[in-house]
Amino acid sequence: MTTPTGASSESPRRRRRWPAVLVFLTVVTLVGGLFAARLGGDSSASTSALIGQPAPPLAGETLDGGRFDLADWRGEVVLVNLWASWCEPCRREHPVLTSAAEALGPRGLRIVGVDVRDDPADARAFLAEFGGARWPTLIDPEGTHAIAWGTFALPETYVVGRDGTVVAKTIGEVDAAWITEQVVPLLGGDAP
Numbered sequence: 001m002t003t004p005t006g007a008s009s010e011s012p013r014r015r016r017r018w019p020a021v022l023v024f025l026t027v028v029t030l031v032g033g034l035f036a037a038r039l040g041g042d043s044s045a046s047t048s049a050l051i052g053q054p055a056p057p058l059a060g061e062t063l064d065g066g067r068f069d070l071a072d073w074r075g076e077v078v079l080v081n082l083w084a085s086w087c088e089p090c091r092r093e094h095p096v097l098t099s100a101a102e103a104l105g106p107r108g109l110r111i112v113g114v115d116v117r118d119d120p121a122d123a124r125a126f127l128a129e130f131g132g133a134r135w136p137t138l139i140d141p142e143g144t145h146a147i148a149w150g151t152f153a154l155p156e157t158y159v160v161g162r163d164g165t166v167v168a169k170t171i172g173e174v175d176a177a178w179i180t181e182q183v184v185p186l187l188g189g190d191a192p
Contacts, residue, residue, distance in 0.1 A: 048150055050158070050166040055080070056148040063115060063123055063137045070112065070160070077186045078160040079111045081174070082146055084118040085126035087154040093173035094130045100179050101134045107187045113137035116146045116154060159183055 050056070058070035058080065070078065081097060083090040101111050115123040115137050127133050140146055149158060159168040159182050168182040 048169040050150055051169065053166055054164055055160045055166050058145055060138045063120055063139060066136065068112060068136045068138055073110050074164050075162050076110045077108055077162060077183065079109060079183060080114065080158040080160060081111060081155060082114045082116050082149065082151050083155045084116050085122040086118065089173040090155045093155055096174055096176060104183065104187060109183060109187060111135035114140050114145050116140045117143045161186055
């Protein structure tokens, strides 16, 4: 009895391919897992290398033509919100920020906006649509501040404690529960 010519020569070749196939599948699985972990789940649970570190410098021209420097607010609890007029979640969170400014401003909360890669005219129209903002907004046309703060999606919000260190960060729109959990304890007293 003879073996078909092709069968005897392919069998060792197939055996040699298995390690390569296993390595390929392992790499695909690992890369897929990393993408799933990065894109899926609760993105707001992402941490930041800035947590526990001094807040990056944040100074420049504001939408109303003034100047802002975060260093001037040292000793205050500051909520730094990065946003843009073209960002839909930013539209949804703006009323939450307005409520936080009204309720917690008298207790010492300061808010500063950073308008990232946006047309200032569009940003002003955005704020006018919502009745304005009770806080200054820096213009960040090149995204320089956003990069310094480690931002990769809008909106993102950071909390800077009275000692000037970053104590919390969230990716995506903030809600009242996040502010109550992350900001109110820094101000002292009970939730509003």
